[in-house]
Amino acid sequence: MDSSRPSDHVSNEAPIASPELGVVGWLRWVWRSLTSMRTALILLLLLAAAAIPGSIYPQRSADPNGVTSYFQQNPELAKVLDGLQLFDVYSSVWFSAIYILLFISLIGCVVPRTIVHAKAMVSPPPVTPRKLSRMPAYFISKTKSASSDSIVGDAAALLKKQGYRVEVDGDSVSAERGYLRETGNLIFHVSLIGVLVAVGFGGAFSYSGQRLLVEGDTFVNNLAGYDSFSPGAFFNENNLQPFSMSLDKFEIAFDNNVDHVGNTGTPIDFRASVSTKLTPGSEASKAVIRVNEPLELPGSKVYLTGNGYAPVLAFSDKPCKALPGGVRVIEGPFSYEGAVPYLPQDANYTSLGVIKLPDAKPNQYGVLSFFYPTAGKLPTGAFTSIYPAALSPQSSLLTLNVYVGDLGLDSGIPSNVFSLATHGLKQLSGGKTGVKPIQLLVKGNAQDLPNHMGCVAFTDLKRFASLDIDYNPGQGWVLLFALLSLGGLILSLLVPRRRVWVKRTSEGVEVAALARGDDPALEKIVVEVADELGFKAKSKKKDTDA
Amino acid sequence: MPKLLQVLPPVFHAQQTVSLNDDLSQVSLYFIYAAMAVYTVAFLAYVWHLSQAASTVKANRKGATRIEKWAFILLIISALFHGFGVVLRGVAASRVPWANMYEFSITGTFLVVAIYLVSQVFVKDIRILAVFMSGFVLLVLGIATNQFYVQVKSLMPALQSYWLVIHVTVAILATGFFNIASAASIAYLMKGSKLVETSKLKGFALTRRILGLFPDMNKLEKLAYRFNIIGFILWTFTLIAGAIWAERAWHRYWGWDTKEVWTFIIWTIYAGYLHANATRGWSGKRSAWLAVIGFCAIIFNFTIVNLFFKGLHVYSGLK
Ligand code: HEM
Numbered sequence: 001m002d003s004s005r006p007s008d009h010v011s012n013e014a015p016i017a018s019p020e021l022g023v024v025g026w027l028r029w030v031w032r033s034l035t036s037m038r039t040a041l042i043l044l045l046l047l048a049a050a051a052i053p054g055s056i057y058p059q060r061s062a063d064p065n066g067v068t069s070y071f072q073q074n075p076e077l078a079k080v081l082d083g084l085q086l087f088d089v090y091s092s093v094w095f096s097a098i099y100i101l102l103f104i105s106l107i108g109c110v111v112p113r114t115i116v117h118a119k120a121m122v123s124p125p126p127v128t129p130r131k132l133s134r135m136p137a138y139f140i141s142k143t144k145s146a147s148s149d150s151i152v153g154d155a156a157a158l159l160k161k162q163g164y165r166v167e168v169d170g171d172s173v174s175a176e177r178g179y180l181r182e183t184g185n186l187i188f189h190v191s192l193i194g195v196l197v198a199v200g201f202g203g204a205f206s207y208s209g210q211r212l213l214v215e216g217d218t219f220v221n222n223l224a225g226y227d228s229f230s231p232g233a234f235f236n237e238n239n240l241q242p243f244s245m246s247l248d249k250f251e252i253a254f255d256n257n258v259d260h261v262g263n264t265g266t267p268i269d270f271r272a273s274v275s276t277k278l279t280p281g282s283e284a285s286k287a288v289i290r291v292n293e294p295l296e297l298p299g300s301k302v303y304l305t306g307n308g309y310a311p312v313l314a315f316s317d318k319p320c321k322a323l324p325g326g327v328r329v330i331e332g333p334f335s336y337e338g339a340v341p342y343l344p345q346d347a348n349y350t351s352l353g354v355i356k357l358p359d360a361k362p363n364q365y366g367v368l369s370f371f372y373p374t375a376g377k378l379p380t381g382a383f384t385s386i387y388p389a390a391l392s393p394q395s396s397l398l399t400l401n402v403y404v405g406d407l408g409l410d411s412g413i414p415s416n417v418f419s420l421a422t423h424g425l426k427q428l429s430g431g432k433t434g435v436k437p438i439q440l441l442v443k444g445n446a447q448d449l450p451n452h453m454g455c456v457a458f459t460d461l462k463r464f465a466s467l468d469i470d471y472n473p474g475q476g477w478v479l480l481f482a483l484l485s486l487g488g489l490i491l492s493l494l495v496p497r498r499r500v501w502v503k504r505t506s507e508g509v510e511v512a513a514l515a516r517g518d519d520p521a522l523e524k525i526v527v528e529v530a531d532e533l534g535f536k537a538k539s540k541k542k543d544t545d546a
Numbered sequence: 547m548p549k550l551l552q553v554l555p556p557v558f559h560a561q562q563t564v565s566l567n568d569d570l571s572q573v574s575l576y577f578i579y580a581a582m583a584v585y586t587v588a589f590l591a592y593v594w595h596l597s598q599a600a601s602t603v604k605a606n607r608k609g610a611t612r613i614e615k616w617a618f619i620l621l622i623i624s625a626l627f628h629g630f631g632v633v634l635r636g637v638a639a640s641r642v643p644w645a646n647m648y649e650f651s652i653t654g655t656f657l658v659v660a661i662y663l664v665s666q667v668f669v670k671d672i673r674i675l676a677v678f679m680s681g682f683v684l685l686v687l688g689i690a691t692n693q694f695y696v697q698v699k700s701l702m703p704a705l706q707s708y709w710l711v712i713h714v715t716v717a718i719l720a721t722g723f724f725n726i727a728s729a730a731s732i733a734y735l736m737k738g739s740k741l742v743e744t745s746k747l748k749g750f751a752l753t754r755r756i757l758g759l760f761p762d763m764n765k766l767e768k769l770a771y772r773f774n775i776i777g778f779i780l781w782t783f784t785l786i787a788g789a790i791w792a793e794r795a796w797h798r799y800w801g802w803d804t805k806e807v808w809t810f811i812i813w814t815i816y817a818g819y820l821h822a823n824a825t826r827g828w829s830g831k832r833s834a835w836l837a838v839i840g841f842c843a844i845i846f847n848f849t850i851v852n853l854f855f856k857g858l859h860v861y862s863g864l865k
Contacts, residue, residue, distance in 0.1 A: 006712040041821040041828060047834075048814040055807040062801050062839070066856065067606055090802050091766055199800075208556045230836050262697045268564055292795050303797035468797040475799060483785045489782055493775040518771055 034101065035108030040330040043102040050098055051358035054089035057081060061090065071365045095334025103196060117182045124167040128501045135501075135512035137526040141535040143509040151509060151533065155502035159531055164500060174505035177496075181517065191488055202474015206232040207240075209469045211245040213464040214310040220244045221300070221469065239471075242279055248286075249273040250307060252462040254388055255434030265348060265388050272304050272465045289467070298470055306466030308349050309371055310339040311398055311442070312459045317361050320446040320455035330446040330457040335360040341464045342371045342412040348385040349373050354420045358409045365404040365453065366420045368430075372397045390461065393442055398458050400438040403431030404448055428453075487498055496521065500529060509535065549737035564640065571577040571638035571698040577631030578652055578691060584624035585684045592677040600755035620811075622678060625659045628687075632656050639698040644714050645705055647852055651690030652720045655683040661722040671769055673763045678729035709791035713784060720780035721844055724816075727773035728841035733757070733833040734766040738831060767830065770837055771823060778816045785809055803856040808847040813839040 021334035034040055058066025067087050071078040078087075079303065085092035132138060157174045160166045209226040210218050221226050221243050253269040270291055275284040289295045295302040314337040320328045335357050342351035355367040375397035376386035384396065391397040405425035428450040430437030438447045438456060446457035497516040502509065511530045516523050557617040595617055599610035632653050636643035644653045658679065666673050701710075736742055737757050742750055760766065788809060800806060819840060822833035 037826070038823045041818055044814055044818040044821060047819065048811045051811050051814070054802055055804040055851065058856070059802060062803055063856065096649060159678050229709060255564050255566075257566075260564070260700075261568065261697045263564070263566055263794070266700050267703060268700055269706075292707045292796060294797065301797070305797060425766050470797050472798075475793065478799065479786075479790065482789070486779075486786060488780055518768060518775075520768075520772065534577055 002212075007079055008149055021488070025119070030110065034105050039409075040102065040105050040109065041446060043098055043105060046402060047095075047098050050095050053086050057086045057089070058088060060087050068498075077255070097448050098367075099196075103193060106193065108191055110186060110193075114186055115184075120182075121179055125165055125174045127167075127169055127497060128172040128174045129501055132501055132510045132512035135514050137513040137522040139526045139530045140508065141510075141530065143535070151504050152502070154533055156527070158529065159500060159502075166423030169507070172291040172501060174499070174501055175351070175431070178498055179494040179514070180491050181497040184495060185495075186490040188485045188492055189488075191481045191485035195485065198474045198477035199479055200474075200543070202232075202472045202478060202543040204232045204234040205389045206472040207235050207470070208473070210305075210342055210466065212464055212466050213245075214341060214464045214509065215247050215250055216339075217468070218244055218246040226469075241297065241301065243276055243297055244280070245274050245276045245302065245467075246284075247272060247274055247465055252307070252389065258363045259474075259510075267388070269467075270304060270307060272307075272467070274302075280485070289465075302469070304465055305468045305469065308342055308344045308351060308464055309373065310341045310437075310464040311353065311371055312339045312462060313337070313355065314457045314459055315355070315357055315360070315369070315447075315449075315454060316456075317454040319452065320448050320457075326445075328445040332456045333470070335454070337463075339462050340369075341461075342369070346385070347388065349388040350385040354418055356409065356417075356420065357406055358405050360454070363404050365402055365409050365428075367423060368401045368403065368420055368424075370399045372399075396442055396461065398440045398442075399430065400456065402428040402438070404428060404451075454457050487492045498522065498525065500525065502529065509533070549562075566698045566700065567638045568642070568697060570634055572699070573712070574631045574634035574638055576632060577627050578687060581624045581627035581631060582684060582687050582691070584627060585680055585687070588624055589677065589680040589684055591620055592680060596677060596756050596759065597752075597819050599759050600752060601757075609716075612662070617676065619674065621659070622663070624628070624680075625656070625663060628652070628656050628659065635698070639700075640710055641701055642714075644692070644718065645701055645710070646696055646699070647848075648690050648694040648696055649687050650695060650714075650718070650848070654721055655686045657718050658722040658725050659683055662726060663718070664725065665773075666776070669769065671765055671770075672726060672730070674760050675726065675729045675733070679726065680727075682725065706793045707791060707795065709794070710788060712824065713791055715786065715789040716776050716780050717784040720777045720784055720826055720846075722772045723777035723780065724841050724844060725838075727770045727777060728838055730766045730770040730773065731837040733760045734763055734770065734834050737763050737766065738834075767834065770834065774816065774819060774837055775780035778813075778820065781813055781816065782808075785813055804851055808843065812840060812843045812847060815843055 010307070058070055060067050070087075072083075081087060085094070089095055127137075133140070139469040150170060152168060152173055156166045156168050156175075159173060159175040164177040164314075165179075166173060166175045170355065207229065209229040211225060211227050213219055221240050223229060223237055223240070250273070251269075251271045253265050253266055255266045255268055258264055272289040273286065274289060274295065275286050276295070276297065277284050287295050289302055291304055294304070295516045311350070313336065314330050314334050316330050316332060316334050318331050321331050323327050332463065336355060336359075340353045340355055342353035344351050351369075351371040351373075353367075353369045353371060355369065356364075358364045363537040370383065372383050373390045374385055375383050376389035378384050387395075396508050403420065403422055403425035407425075408421065422437075427433050429435040435450055440447055440456065440458035442458050442461045444458065446455050448455055496519045498513055498519055499516075500511070500513045502511050509530075511526050513522050582590040591613055595613040597608050598606045601607055601610075632643055635649060635652065639645070643649045648675055660670070662676070662679050666676075736753075737760065742753055742757065761769070788806070789799040792801070792803075792806070796803075817834060819833055821830035822836055
């Protein structure tokens with residue numbers, strides 16, 4: 001052990017003896033083992049190791065789609081992994097067991113330490129040891145003048161001025177300072193408990209809901225208003241504030257400088273302009289939500305998490321109507337009319353949309369559609385998008401592949417609005433059918449569907465924003481405890497805790513110091529104290545280092 | 547890919563301009579190359595210094611001090627080139643130069659050198675670690691310019707926040723301190739290794755003499771500890787700042803994203819290290835190993851996790 005870590009620094013638990021006989025003896029043994037430093041250390045390392053698999057396998061909490069595709073790709077292995085809770089590592093039995101044990105150990109450790117520390121704070125520094133020369137920093141002066149009577153009083157006054165707690169003990173002064181080190185350590189550990197409690201409490205009352213809004217749409221904050229919603233254990237629906245929010249406009253700024261090779265088309269800013277009403281009758285207020293700038297509403301915050309295009313489409317069972325001048329328009333009644341959110345597939349917003357028309361006559365059909373904001377052609381002849389925004393109304397293109405057959409919407413099984421199970425359907429256009437996919441331009445001519453099924457038109461282009469509405473009452477507390485623990489940590493690691501002794505002997509004077517923990521300044525302190533007391537002699541440091 | 551129109555017509559959405567200067571970023575790269583060249587010479591000079599200082603011939607040992615002086619001057623020159631390169635990169639991109647892996651690498655290594663140069667004024671014992679440090683910086687710069695280089699790009703909206711400055715600067719600083727500490731721990735472990743101590747092979751005799759130039763084990767252990775505690779405080783701050791930022795950018799303060807997981811793992815390993823220092827039977831070698839493992843986890847987090855793990859922190863800038 002090195003000199004700067006005196007024995008009182010290292011946890012000086014005696015080796016923990018094997019359990020005594022009897023239940024009480026055994027329990028005591030378990031408790032003492034659990035609250036020992038060694039156990040805390042091992043649990044910490046175990047916790048680090050146990051966190052690793054969560055970064056290797058997709059987690060349901062962070063990446064549910066990843067878990068689904070893992071199940072599709074390796075169904076057998078996925079089952080085994082799922083049995084081991086490897087898709088839910090951070091709520092798994094084994095991960096929880098480790099951190100719960102760690103925190104029990106922590107409490108068992110902090111409580112007695114707090115008591116010891118409280119006692120130390122009110123009791124005087126310990127008596128001067130007999131052999132000061134054993135201390136890691138030591139100074140001796142054998143000048144006679146040293147034994148002047150005032151030396152003890154001078155030393156006491158000096159050390160007191162330097163912030164030491166001082167006790168005069170006959171011919172010697174015993175002084176100690178840096179109690180804040182241990183206070184900081186305790187604050188640090190207790191605050192960790194605070195963090196854990198606040199995380200748990202916040203999680204229980206929290207909720208997180210998602211809603212996709214197309215420009216012009218309005219969202220009302222109740223359970224029916226959400227596309228998906230995950231509440232904490234104690235969430236109560238009545239706590240949802242009855243606000244409503246409309247997406248007035250969604251804008252993106254892309255880098256449109258063609259000289260910025262490799263950067264042209266990169267998004268620079270996303271802005272969702274919204275109007276909110278806090279209660280149904282109240283005045284609407286306008287706000288802008290950006291990435292990194294959520295909108296704070298009473299009882300929740302609204303975050304911008306995604307966006308894309310929402311072409312407005314109309315489908316009718318009647319054929320398109322030809323007007324003079326080659327213009328073709330669609331006529332109602334419509335089997336579908338409205339904005340369809342298309343999911344972006346790449347950085348240039350090549351987007352995929354799905355439309356299901358269960359009410360179309362005579363046969364229901366589904367449509368798989370691609371949208372290219374600025375269409376270009378790949379060498380293979382396939383379309384792609386070459387710029388993420390529509391450079392002109394004529395530049396963006398929408399293609400449609402039509403599938404007829406039973407869409408399976410009547411079976412009662414909820415189906416994903418963003419995917420079309422083409423299995424069992426008959427494709428009528430695009431792909432290998434030999435029929436060209438239908439191509440539409442925004443506000444352009446309407447087009448006939450294959451097999452005289454009707455007409456389709458691309459009447460407008462809007463955007464959508466994916467919003468996250470979140471509430472977590474524990475957040476502020478987590479932050480508070482985290483900052484407290486940071487403060488405690490700084491005190492605990494940087495405040496030097498040391499004892500200094502000045503002793504008058506028959507031959508002269510001795511000054512010695514002992515640190516608890518690492519203290520780079522220990523030897524300097526001894527020299528300085530001696531210096532202040534009027535001894536210019538060189539320190540004779542006790543070099544245990546060599 | 548079809549070519550874009552030469553001039554994009556005015557578009558019907560919000561406009562905002564970015565300023566990127568590719569020529570300047572090229573100049574920045576030349577400065578980095580120049581720094582690498584001088585680092586190479588400095589590194590070799592440090593190796594030469596060690597071999598001379600550990601020589602059995604007295605005359606050689608005498609010359610060693612001068613070699614070290616020259617090596618130090620070279621180190622300062624390379625640090626200047628390096629610093630220019632970093633600043634120019636920031637000017638070229640009109641923002642802080644740490645938004646992708648190439649930029650993290652050049653800024654991070656520059657901070658390592660800067661921390662080292664400042665610290666060695668106060669802590670003379672770390673001067674001898676220059677050989678580790680210059681070698682490490684050279685290696686990272688080599689990988690960065692070869693594998694991670696990307697043209698200057700604008701910031702994605704999630705990164706446009708003053709937290710990029712706070713969180714990332716502190717993370718890089720923490721890494722710098724951990725880096726120097728791990729060099730001390732490695733020297734400590736080598737000195738304490740039975741193999742090095744007792745082997746009769748020739749190479750080991752030289753290694754022993756070289757290691758003899760390093761501070762004694764006790765001092766190395768303390769050095770590592772002092773740099774690690776600073777690193778740990780900074781890392782704790784990084785973790786908290788990251789959570790605050792995540793709350794704004796990703797709507798939750800903690801979500802076990804892969805990068806968050808690794809930040810946590812690293813924090814926990816170093817907490818283990820601090821405990822080990824105060825636990826009988828664990829202080830000394832075992833805690834030194836923990837410090838080295840902790841630094842390996844940092845490197846792993848920066849390389850493998852950035853490049854191959856799936857998560858929200860996708861900003862390596864590489865496809
Ligand atoms: C969540 C679990 C824990 C974490 C993250 C943790 C973290 C830390 C850290 C970072 C330090 C160094 C800073 C300081 O000195 O205050 C430390 C010190 C310390 N911890 Fe913990 N700790 C945990 C649990 C425990 C437990 C269970 C015990 C008791 C068995 C314990 C006892 C101590 C002691 C005695 C020190 C002081 C060591 C010294 O003086 O350097 N800790 N802990």
